[in-house]
Amino acid sequence: MEAHFPTAFFEGKKVHLGVCGSIAAYKALELLRALCRANLRVTVTLTEAAARFVSPLSFQSLGAERVFTSMFAPAGAAPQDSPLSSPFGHLAPGAEADAFVIAPASATTLARLACGLADDLLAAQALAWSGSLLLAPAMNPRMWNNAATRENCATLARREHIILRPEQGRVACGEEGEGKLPDLRLIYLHCLKALSPGDLSGKKVMLTLGPTREPWDAVRFWSNHSSGRMGAALAVCAWLRGAEVYALCGPVAPWLPPRINRLDVITAADMLFQAEKLWPDMDMGIFTAAVADFAPEPFGDKKFKKSGQEAFSISFFPNPDILCKLGRVKKPGQLIVGFAAESERLEENARHKLDSKNADLMVANLIGVPGSGFSGTCNTALILDRKGRRESLPTMPKSDLAWRILDWLSTL
Numbered sequence: 352m353e354a355h356f357p358t359a360f361f362e363g364k365k366v367h368l369g370v371c372g373s374i375a376a377y378k379a380l381e382l383l384r385a386l387c388r389a390n391l392r393v394t395v396t397l398t399e400a401a402a403r404f405v406s407p408l409s410f411q412s413l414g415a416e417r418v419f420t421s422m423f424a425p426a427g428a429a430p431q432d433s434p435l436s437s438p439f440g441h442l443a444p445g446a447e448a449d450a451f452v453i454a455p456a457s458a459t460t461l462a463r464l465a466c467g468l469a470d471d472l473l474a475a476q477a478l479a480w481s482g483s484l485l486l487a488p489a490m491n492p493r494m495w496n497n498a499a500t501r502e503n504c505a506t507l508a509r510r511e512h513i514i515l516r517p518e519q520g521r522v523a524c525g526e527e528g529e530g531k532l533p534d535l536r537l538i539y540l541h542c543l544k545a546l547s548p549g550d551l552s553g554k555k556v557m558l559t560l561g562p563t564r565e566p567w568d569a570v571r572f573w574s575n576h577s578s579g580r581m582g583a584a585l586a587v588c589a590w591l592r593g594a595e596v597y598a599l600c601g602p603v604a605p606w607l608p609p610r611i612n613r614l615d616v617i618t619a620a621d622m623l624f625q626a627e628k629l630w631p632d633m634d635m636g637i638f639t640a641a642v643a644d645f646a647p648e649p650f651g652d653k654k655f656k657k658s659g660q661e662a663f664s665i666s667f668f669p670n671p672d673i674l675c676k677l678g679r680v681k682k683p684g685q686l687i688v689g690f691a692a693e694s695e696r697l698e699e700n701a702r703h704k705l706d707s708k709n710a711d712l713m714v715a716n717l718i719g720v721p722g723s724g725f726s727g728t729c730n731t732a733l734i735l736d737r738k739g740r741r742e743s744l745p746t747m748p749k750s751d752l753a754w755r756i757l758d759w760l761s762t763l
Contacts, residue, residue, distance in 0.1 A: 367444035369453035372400020455489035492528025552593030561601030565646035579604035582639035584753035678709035
Protein backbone atom coordinates (compact mmCIF):
# COMPACT_ATOMS: atom_id res chain seq x y z
CA MET A 352 0.00 0.00 0.00
CA GLU A 353 1.00 3.67 -0.18
CA ALA A 354 3.78 5.00 2.06
CA HIS A 355 1.47 7.70 3.47
CA PHE A 356 -1.01 5.19 4.88
CA PRO A 357 -0.78 4.62 8.66
CA THR A 358 0.13 1.16 9.97
CA ALA A 359 1.35 1.58 13.54
CA PHE A 360 -1.79 2.30 15.54
CA PHE A 361 -4.00 -0.72 14.91
CA GLU A 362 -1.95 -3.54 16.44
CA GLY A 363 -4.10 -6.25 17.95
CA LYS A 364 -7.33 -5.12 16.28
CA LYS A 365 -9.28 -7.90 14.57
CA VAL A 366 -10.69 -7.87 11.05
CA HIS A 367 -12.85 -10.56 9.52
CA LEU A 368 -12.51 -10.82 5.74
CA GLY A 369 -15.21 -12.49 3.67
CA VAL A 370 -14.36 -13.55 0.11
CA CYS A 371 -16.99 -14.45 -2.48
CA GLY A 372 -16.79 -16.25 -5.81
CA SER A 373 -15.29 -13.89 -8.39
CA ILE A 374 -12.18 -13.77 -10.54
CA ALA A 375 -11.28 -10.80 -8.30
CA ALA A 376 -11.00 -13.17 -5.31
CA TYR A 377 -7.23 -13.38 -5.85
CA LYS A 378 -6.97 -9.68 -4.97
CA ALA A 379 -8.20 -10.46 -1.47
CA LEU A 380 -4.80 -12.05 -0.86
CA GLU A 381 -3.09 -8.69 -1.33
CA LEU A 382 -5.65 -7.05 0.95
CA LEU A 383 -4.88 -9.67 3.59
CA ARG A 384 -1.16 -8.96 3.28
CA ALA A 385 -1.71 -5.23 3.74
CA LEU A 386 -3.86 -5.77 6.82
CA CYS A 387 -1.28 -8.10 8.33
CA ARG A 388 1.48 -5.55 7.68
CA ALA A 389 -0.54 -3.15 9.81
CA ASN A 390 -0.28 -5.75 12.62
CA LEU A 391 -3.97 -6.57 12.43
CA ARG A 392 -5.29 -9.99 13.32
CA VAL A 393 -7.29 -11.33 10.37
CA THR A 394 -9.68 -14.23 10.03
CA VAL A 395 -11.15 -15.22 6.67
CA THR A 396 -14.26 -16.90 5.37
CA LEU A 397 -14.33 -18.24 1.81
CA THR A 398 -17.64 -19.08 0.20
CA GLU A 399 -17.79 -22.38 -1.65
CA ALA A 400 -17.47 -20.50 -4.94
CA ALA A 401 -14.52 -18.42 -3.69
CA ALA A 402 -12.61 -21.56 -2.75
CA ARG A 403 -12.77 -22.59 -6.43
CA PHE A 404 -10.84 -19.43 -7.39
CA VAL A 405 -8.29 -19.30 -4.57
CA SER A 406 -7.40 -21.89 -1.96
CA PRO A 407 -7.79 -21.59 1.82
CA LEU A 408 -4.12 -22.53 2.12
CA SER A 409 -3.14 -19.33 0.30
CA PHE A 410 -4.79 -17.23 3.00
CA GLN A 411 -3.31 -19.34 5.78
CA SER A 412 0.15 -18.98 4.24
CA LEU A 413 -0.14 -15.19 4.12
CA GLY A 414 -1.05 -14.77 7.78
CA ALA A 415 -4.75 -15.42 8.32
CA GLU A 416 -5.32 -16.73 11.85
CA ARG A 417 -8.23 -18.92 10.81
CA VAL A 418 -9.86 -19.67 7.47
CA PHE A 419 -13.49 -20.79 7.49
CA THR A 420 -14.92 -22.62 4.46
CA SER A 421 -17.93 -24.63 5.58
CA MET A 422 -20.78 -24.50 8.05
CA PHE A 423 -20.26 -28.17 8.89
CA ALA A 424 -17.47 -30.73 9.00
CA PRO A 425 -17.23 -32.95 5.92
CA ALA A 426 -19.37 -36.08 6.00
CA GLY A 427 -17.70 -38.77 8.09
CA ALA A 428 -15.19 -36.39 9.68
CA ALA A 429 -14.90 -35.91 13.42
CA PRO A 430 -16.39 -32.64 14.76
CA GLN A 431 -12.94 -31.33 15.63
CA ASP A 432 -12.06 -31.51 11.91
CA SER A 433 -14.60 -28.81 11.15
CA PRO A 434 -12.94 -25.49 10.27
CA LEU A 435 -15.31 -23.88 12.73
CA SER A 436 -13.86 -25.82 15.68
CA SER A 437 -17.20 -25.61 17.53
CA PRO A 438 -20.94 -25.83 16.76
CA PHE A 439 -21.19 -22.07 17.28
CA GLY A 440 -18.20 -20.99 15.22
CA HIS A 441 -20.47 -19.14 12.76
CA LEU A 442 -20.97 -16.61 15.55
CA ALA A 443 -17.25 -16.10 16.19
CA PRO A 444 -16.55 -13.10 13.93
CA GLY A 445 -19.50 -11.21 15.38
CA ALA A 446 -18.20 -11.75 18.88
CA GLU A 447 -14.49 -11.26 18.21
CA ALA A 448 -13.89 -8.94 15.22
CA ASP A 449 -13.61 -5.16 15.28
CA ALA A 450 -14.38 -4.80 11.56
CA PHE A 451 -16.03 -7.01 8.94
CA VAL A 452 -15.28 -6.60 5.24
CA ILE A 453 -16.47 -8.64 2.28
CA ALA A 454 -14.24 -8.22 -0.77
CA PRO A 455 -15.14 -9.18 -3.38
CA ALA A 456 -18.87 -9.25 -2.62
CA SER A 457 -20.89 -11.16 -5.22
CA ALA A 458 -24.44 -10.41 -6.36
CA THR A 459 -25.57 -13.58 -4.58
CA THR A 460 -24.08 -12.52 -1.26
CA LEU A 461 -25.52 -9.00 -1.57
CA ALA A 462 -28.95 -10.58 -2.11
CA ARG A 463 -28.51 -12.91 0.88
CA LEU A 464 -27.51 -10.00 3.13
CA ALA A 465 -30.37 -7.80 1.97
CA CYS A 466 -32.88 -10.57 2.67
CA GLY A 467 -31.31 -11.61 5.97
CA LEU A 468 -30.62 -15.16 4.85
CA ALA A 469 -28.15 -17.38 6.68
CA ASP A 470 -27.97 -20.32 4.29
CA ASP A 471 -24.20 -20.29 3.94
CA LEU A 472 -21.41 -19.66 6.43
CA LEU A 473 -20.48 -16.12 5.33
CA ALA A 474 -24.11 -14.98 5.30
CA ALA A 475 -24.65 -16.46 8.78
CA GLN A 476 -21.56 -14.67 10.09
CA ALA A 477 -22.71 -11.39 8.56
CA LEU A 478 -26.20 -11.77 10.01
CA ALA A 479 -24.66 -12.26 13.46
CA TRP A 480 -22.56 -9.11 13.04
CA SER A 481 -24.04 -6.09 14.81
CA GLY A 482 -21.91 -3.36 13.20
CA SER A 483 -21.68 -1.88 9.72
CA LEU A 484 -20.40 -4.24 7.06
CA LEU A 485 -17.88 -2.96 4.51
CA LEU A 486 -18.88 -4.34 1.12
CA ALA A 487 -16.77 -4.17 -2.04
CA PRO A 488 -18.81 -5.64 -4.92
CA ALA A 489 -17.26 -7.12 -8.07
CA MET A 490 -19.28 -8.69 -10.90
CA ASN A 491 -20.28 -8.43 -14.53
CA PRO A 492 -21.50 -4.86 -15.34
CA ARG A 493 -24.94 -6.10 -16.41
CA MET A 494 -25.30 -7.95 -13.11
CA TRP A 495 -24.28 -4.82 -11.19
CA ASN A 496 -26.75 -2.67 -13.15
CA ASN A 497 -29.62 -5.12 -12.69
CA ALA A 498 -32.49 -3.55 -10.76
CA ALA A 499 -32.45 -6.38 -8.21
CA THR A 500 -28.79 -5.80 -7.36
CA ARG A 501 -29.32 -2.05 -7.10
CA GLU A 502 -32.33 -2.50 -4.82
CA ASN A 503 -30.37 -4.91 -2.62
CA CYS A 504 -27.55 -2.37 -2.33
CA ALA A 505 -30.03 0.40 -1.49
CA THR A 506 -31.49 -1.78 1.26
CA LEU A 507 -28.06 -2.46 2.71
CA ALA A 508 -27.13 1.23 2.55
CA ARG A 509 -30.30 2.15 4.48
CA ARG A 510 -29.10 -0.25 7.18
CA GLU A 511 -25.88 1.81 7.37
CA HIS A 512 -23.65 -0.75 5.74
CA ILE A 513 -20.85 0.79 3.64
CA ILE A 514 -20.85 -0.10 -0.05
CA LEU A 515 -17.89 0.85 -2.23
CA ARG A 516 -19.05 1.17 -5.84
CA PRO A 517 -17.31 -1.04 -8.37
CA GLU A 518 -14.90 0.66 -10.75
CA GLN A 519 -15.36 1.27 -14.45
CA GLY A 520 -13.28 -0.79 -16.86
CA ARG A 521 -12.86 -4.08 -18.71
CA VAL A 522 -13.89 -7.07 -16.62
CA ALA A 523 -12.70 -10.68 -16.94
CA CYS A 524 -15.40 -11.68 -19.43
CA GLY A 525 -14.24 -8.90 -21.76
CA GLU A 526 -17.17 -6.56 -21.26
CA GLU A 527 -16.67 -2.88 -20.42
CA GLY A 528 -18.55 -1.16 -17.64
CA GLU A 529 -18.93 -0.69 -13.92
CA GLY A 530 -18.12 -3.97 -12.20
CA LYS A 531 -14.41 -4.13 -11.32
CA LEU A 532 -13.42 -4.59 -7.68
CA PRO A 533 -12.86 -1.17 -6.07
CA ASP A 534 -9.28 0.00 -5.64
CA LEU A 535 -7.60 -2.13 -2.96
CA ARG A 536 -6.17 1.05 -1.42
CA LEU A 537 -9.71 2.30 -0.85
CA ILE A 538 -10.89 -0.99 0.66
CA TYR A 539 -7.84 -1.05 2.94
CA LEU A 540 -8.38 2.51 4.15
CA HIS A 541 -12.07 1.88 4.84
CA CYS A 542 -11.00 -1.09 6.98
CA LEU A 543 -8.71 1.22 8.96
CA LYS A 544 -11.47 3.83 9.20
CA ALA A 545 -13.73 1.25 10.83
CA LEU A 546 -10.99 0.72 13.43
CA SER A 547 -10.12 4.39 14.03
CA PRO A 548 -11.29 6.41 17.04
CA GLY A 549 -13.55 8.89 15.21
CA ASP A 550 -12.40 11.70 17.50
CA LEU A 551 -12.46 14.24 14.65
CA SER A 552 -16.06 13.52 13.63
CA GLY A 553 -17.88 16.76 12.85
CA LYS A 554 -14.62 18.66 12.28
CA LYS A 555 -13.59 20.29 9.01
CA VAL A 556 -9.88 20.17 8.27
CA MET A 557 -8.08 21.99 5.48
CA LEU A 558 -4.57 20.94 4.44
CA THR A 559 -2.03 22.29 2.00
CA LEU A 560 0.50 19.81 0.66
CA GLY A 561 3.20 19.30 -1.91
CA PRO A 562 5.30 21.95 -3.64
CA THR A 563 4.13 24.88 -5.71
CA ARG A 564 5.44 25.54 -9.21
CA GLU A 565 6.08 29.10 -10.28
CA PRO A 566 6.35 29.31 -14.11
CA TRP A 567 9.15 31.20 -15.82
CA ASP A 568 9.03 30.45 -19.55
CA ALA A 569 6.96 28.05 -21.65
CA VAL A 570 8.69 24.95 -20.25
CA ARG A 571 10.54 25.89 -17.04
CA PHE A 572 9.44 26.62 -13.50
CA TRP A 573 10.79 27.37 -10.00
CA SER A 574 9.95 24.72 -7.38
CA ASN A 575 11.40 22.38 -4.74
CA HIS A 576 11.74 18.69 -3.87
CA SER A 577 8.61 18.30 -1.73
CA SER A 578 6.83 15.00 -2.37
CA GLY A 579 3.60 15.90 -0.56
CA ARG A 580 3.77 12.69 1.51
CA MET A 581 3.62 14.43 4.90
CA GLY A 582 0.49 16.36 3.98
CA ALA A 583 -1.08 13.33 2.32
CA ALA A 584 -0.45 11.28 5.46
CA LEU A 585 -2.15 13.95 7.57
CA ALA A 586 -5.09 14.15 5.16
CA VAL A 587 -5.59 10.39 5.28
CA CYS A 588 -5.24 10.19 9.07
CA ALA A 589 -7.69 13.07 9.62
CA TRP A 590 -10.22 11.39 7.32
CA LEU A 591 -9.76 8.03 9.05
CA ARG A 592 -10.51 9.74 12.36
CA GLY A 593 -13.78 11.16 11.08
CA ALA A 594 -12.95 14.64 9.79
CA GLU A 595 -14.31 16.21 6.63
CA VAL A 596 -11.05 16.88 4.82
CA TYR A 597 -10.17 19.43 2.14
CA ALA A 598 -6.72 18.95 0.59
CA LEU A 599 -5.13 21.69 -1.51
CA CYS A 600 -2.60 19.67 -3.48
CA GLY A 601 0.40 21.06 -5.28
CA PRO A 602 1.92 19.15 -8.22
CA VAL A 603 3.11 15.56 -7.62
CA ALA A 604 0.89 15.17 -4.52
CA PRO A 605 0.17 11.47 -3.78
CA TRP A 606 -3.06 9.54 -4.28
CA LEU A 607 -5.87 10.32 -1.84
CA PRO A 608 -9.16 8.48 -1.33
CA PRO A 609 -12.01 10.09 -3.29
CA ARG A 610 -13.95 10.97 -0.14
CA ILE A 611 -11.25 13.51 0.66
CA ASN A 612 -12.13 16.75 -1.11
CA ARG A 613 -9.09 17.26 -3.32
CA LEU A 614 -8.32 20.56 -5.05
CA ASP A 615 -5.26 20.50 -7.32
CA VAL A 616 -3.35 23.76 -7.62
CA ILE A 617 -0.10 24.82 -9.27
CA THR A 618 1.18 28.17 -7.99
CA ALA A 619 1.29 29.82 -4.58
CA ALA A 620 -1.34 32.29 -5.77
CA ASP A 621 -3.64 29.40 -6.77
CA MET A 622 -3.18 27.80 -3.35
CA LEU A 623 -3.88 31.04 -1.49
CA PHE A 624 -7.03 31.69 -3.55
CA GLN A 625 -8.51 28.30 -2.67
CA ALA A 626 -7.37 28.47 0.97
CA GLU A 627 -8.96 31.89 1.54
CA LYS A 628 -12.27 30.60 0.19
CA LEU A 629 -12.28 27.54 2.46
CA TRP A 630 -10.72 28.84 5.67
CA PRO A 631 -13.71 30.69 7.21
CA ASP A 632 -15.64 27.41 7.50
CA MET A 633 -12.77 25.25 8.77
CA ASP A 634 -12.01 24.06 12.30
CA MET A 635 -8.35 23.28 11.57
CA GLY A 636 -5.77 24.33 9.03
CA ILE A 637 -2.68 22.17 8.56
CA PHE A 638 -0.10 23.84 6.33
CA THR A 639 2.46 21.30 5.15
CA ALA A 640 2.95 22.64 1.62
CA ALA A 641 6.43 23.74 0.65
CA VAL A 642 5.23 26.97 -0.92
CA ALA A 643 7.80 28.77 -3.04
CA ASP A 644 8.68 31.96 -1.15
CA PHE A 645 9.55 33.72 -4.40
CA ALA A 646 8.43 33.46 -8.03
CA PRO A 647 10.48 34.37 -11.09
CA GLU A 648 9.50 37.35 -13.18
CA PRO A 649 7.91 35.62 -16.20
CA PHE A 650 9.95 35.40 -19.38
CA GLY A 651 6.77 34.91 -21.37
CA ASP A 652 4.94 32.18 -23.27
CA LYS A 653 7.98 31.25 -25.38
CA LYS A 654 10.91 28.99 -24.56
CA PHE A 655 14.08 30.79 -23.47
CA LYS A 656 16.90 29.92 -25.87
CA LYS A 657 20.46 29.46 -24.64
CA SER A 658 22.09 30.31 -27.97
CA GLY A 659 24.18 33.46 -27.69
CA GLN A 660 23.88 33.49 -23.89
CA GLU A 661 26.97 33.06 -21.73
CA ALA A 662 25.12 34.04 -18.56
CA PHE A 663 21.78 35.53 -17.65
CA SER A 664 19.88 36.78 -14.60
CA ILE A 665 16.34 36.20 -13.39
CA SER A 666 14.47 38.62 -11.17
CA PHE A 667 12.20 37.22 -8.43
CA PHE A 668 9.31 38.73 -6.53
CA PRO A 669 7.85 37.51 -3.21
CA ASN A 670 4.90 35.15 -3.11
CA PRO A 671 2.08 35.59 -0.60
CA ASP A 672 2.65 33.98 2.81
CA ILE A 673 -0.40 31.72 3.05
CA LEU A 674 0.16 30.65 6.65
CA CYS A 675 0.70 34.23 7.81
CA LYS A 676 -2.34 35.59 5.95
CA LEU A 677 -4.73 32.98 7.36
CA GLY A 678 -3.17 33.16 10.82
CA ARG A 679 -4.05 36.85 10.97
CA VAL A 680 -7.74 36.16 10.35
CA LYS A 681 -7.96 33.05 12.56
CA LYS A 682 -11.19 33.02 14.56
CA PRO A 683 -11.58 31.77 18.14
CA GLY A 684 -11.79 27.99 18.08
CA GLN A 685 -9.82 27.58 14.87
CA LEU A 686 -6.48 25.75 15.10
CA ILE A 687 -3.46 26.21 12.85
CA VAL A 688 -0.56 23.80 12.38
CA GLY A 689 2.52 25.06 10.57
CA PHE A 690 5.62 23.26 9.31
CA ALA A 691 9.16 24.58 9.34
CA ALA A 692 11.93 22.98 7.29
CA GLU A 693 15.18 24.52 8.54
CA SER A 694 18.88 24.13 7.80
CA GLU A 695 20.08 25.54 11.17
CA ARG A 696 18.89 26.78 14.59
CA LEU A 697 15.87 24.51 14.40
CA GLU A 698 14.12 25.34 17.67
CA GLU A 699 14.84 29.07 17.52
CA ASN A 700 13.48 29.40 13.99
CA ALA A 701 10.49 27.15 14.69
CA ARG A 702 9.51 29.10 17.81
CA HIS A 703 9.77 32.39 15.89
CA LYS A 704 7.54 30.98 13.15
CA LEU A 705 5.03 29.69 15.72
CA ASP A 706 4.66 33.19 17.16
CA SER A 707 4.87 35.26 13.99
CA LYS A 708 2.33 33.16 12.08
CA ASN A 709 -0.16 33.03 14.99
CA ALA A 710 -0.04 29.22 14.85
CA ASP A 711 -1.08 26.79 17.56
CA LEU A 712 1.38 24.04 16.69
CA MET A 713 4.66 24.06 14.78
CA VAL A 714 6.30 20.91 13.41
CA ALA A 715 9.94 21.49 12.54
CA ASN A 716 12.64 19.38 10.96
CA LEU A 717 16.19 19.84 9.70
CA ILE A 718 16.67 19.42 5.97
CA GLY A 719 19.58 17.42 4.67
CA VAL A 720 19.32 14.79 7.41
CA PRO A 721 19.66 11.26 5.95
CA GLY A 722 16.39 9.33 5.98
CA SER A 723 14.31 12.40 6.81
CA GLY A 724 12.63 15.38 5.19
CA PHE A 725 11.88 16.13 1.53
CA SER A 726 11.15 13.24 -0.83
CA GLY A 727 11.58 10.59 1.87
CA THR A 728 9.02 8.34 3.54
CA CYS A 729 10.27 9.18 7.07
CA ASN A 730 10.77 12.32 9.09
CA THR A 731 12.34 13.48 12.35
CA ALA A 732 10.48 16.28 14.06
CA LEU A 733 10.48 18.82 16.86
CA ILE A 734 6.96 19.82 17.93
CA LEU A 735 6.24 23.10 19.71
CA ASP A 736 2.83 24.42 20.74
CA ARG A 737 1.36 27.73 21.93
CA LYS A 738 1.21 26.44 25.51
CA GLY A 739 5.00 26.26 25.60
CA ARG A 740 5.24 22.49 25.37
CA ARG A 741 7.82 20.75 23.20
CA GLU A 742 8.63 17.21 22.14
CA SER A 743 11.45 15.81 20.02
CA LEU A 744 10.31 12.80 18.01
CA PRO A 745 12.72 10.23 16.58
CA THR A 746 12.80 9.28 12.93
CA MET A 747 9.57 7.51 12.01
CA PRO A 748 7.36 7.00 8.95
CA LYS A 749 5.54 10.19 7.99
CA SER A 750 2.24 8.32 8.35
CA ASP A 751 3.03 7.59 12.00
CA LEU A 752 4.14 11.17 12.61
CA ALA A 753 0.86 12.39 11.13
CA TRP A 754 -1.12 10.32 13.63
CA ARG A 755 1.00 11.71 16.49
CA ILE A 756 0.42 15.29 15.32
CA LEU A 757 -3.36 14.75 15.35
CA ASP A 758 -3.08 13.26 18.85
CA TRP A 759 -1.25 16.43 19.93
CA LEU A 760 -3.92 18.67 18.36
CA SER A 761 -6.58 16.97 20.47
CA THR A 762 -4.85 18.35 23.59
CA LEU A 763 -5.01 22.02 22.53
